[in-house]
Amino acid sequence: MNRFRPDTADEPAVELNGVSLRYDTADDVLSDIDLRLKPGTFTFLTGASGAGKSSLLKLLYLAHAPTQGEVHLFGLRTSALSRKQLSALRRRIGVVFQDFRLLDHLTAFENVSLPLRVSGQKPGTYREEVVDLLRWVGLGERMHALPQSLSGGEQQRLSIARALINKPDLLIADEPTGNVDPEMGKRIFRLFVELNRRLGTTIIIATHDLSLIREFDAPVMRLQHGLLVRDVEHQSA
């Protein structure tokens, strides 16, 4: 990190240089990916099942290190960061997991406040915020419910609320509308667009839902067998 080149707006929010990823198996799940996303952009990531969408997102939300290449976030070379610095960086990223990852012993309210607790905020200070956000995703009445008593769509909205509570600089959503009806899907996407416009949040959404992609007319990246076959530079918006 060069302190004369701070985290400024002309720095890409996300930059991947020659990134490959291989799990324990022999084949690359992602091969030689180059990618630059400016701050405040809204981008779709699509591709067939198994193409590597979730794997690419894992690299971005720092759950995994690439086998090759470099991942830069907000101008920081992630491979050069200490564990403490990585934790701090993760707090600037909101993630909606494909499988939600809600904690089953915590209420809806507590699941949403988790990122705030992790960053050391006292319960008294964030109550209003959490309640507002829960109302906004339509869970105002289910605040004290445990995740297993919520429907799939409600769980999905809960995991979205958790990803947003910290007002992240980067929002990564993996199939965030997989379990909701088209109407709710649109509402969620509108929410993302609003967040992007109002707070300038950089947003990446992996989805299969072509109708939503068409409707929201944002840049699209397509993955095919681990290759980025159509990146944001070439897309026809």
Place this chain on the structure above:
Amino acid sequence: MSKPTPLLPESDAREAALFFVVAALCFLAVLATLTARGTYTAAHAWSAQVEGEMTVRLKDTDRRGAEDAASIVRGLDGIRSSSVLSQEELNRLLAPSFGPGGIPAGVPMPILIAVETTQDAPAEAGVVTAALTDAGFNATAESHADYASEVQRALGTLRIAAIGIVVLLTATAIAVIAFATHAALLARRDIVDVLHLAGAEDRFIASLFERRFWTLGLKAGSAGSLVALAVTAMIVFSAQSAGTQSQLLPQLSLDFWDLVILAVTPVGAGLAARWAAGGTVNHSLKSVL
């Protein structure tokens, strides 16, 4: 809003099993330690007593001569007491050989002097024999320490065995606690992952588990320790009420050090569990980015 739910769930069946294992191991470790200590202390007391004893056999003399001999012995350095055994005492001593009727008349009986030596610089058997021989007695002194040396040797072995058993049990307890804690943690891997990806520092996550398992170890250790205390108290009580004070049987009593062992064990269990939890969390976190 009431107090927030702990980030780690209160407890589950797995923790109940872990609680039982820790409690049982602490119970066994405490009982083994107390028993080993009791046995060793009893045997040690017996041999220390025997160490300070000597018997002098006199031939060709009568009771009066024996009393003179006893007072000569009393006058030597390193002697605490010296007295001629009476006929009754001899009868009692020899009852296993001759029965309660006493020694039949006509059986040639030596006269015996029971001698107690001092603890520091005790008189040696040879010196006693020589002093009496010089005074014209036909006497042989024998130190009981000669018989006791067998027991001494056995006692040394016993001590090593006892320490070995206690060390082994303690090590097993720690290993099992670590292993069980590890398993319990892996089952809550989801929580570790979510906290980690939400930006929690390693320290933060580890301390959640450390606090939880420290309490668990402390509670389980206390339970095991308390049951061990109850069992020991019962043994002590029943031994006392039966009035049996057989000297070589493990003599359980509850002295200061026993109570220290009872108090330290739960803390040890808590620390072992805490250490295992911290180590496991840190290890599993280091394996992810």
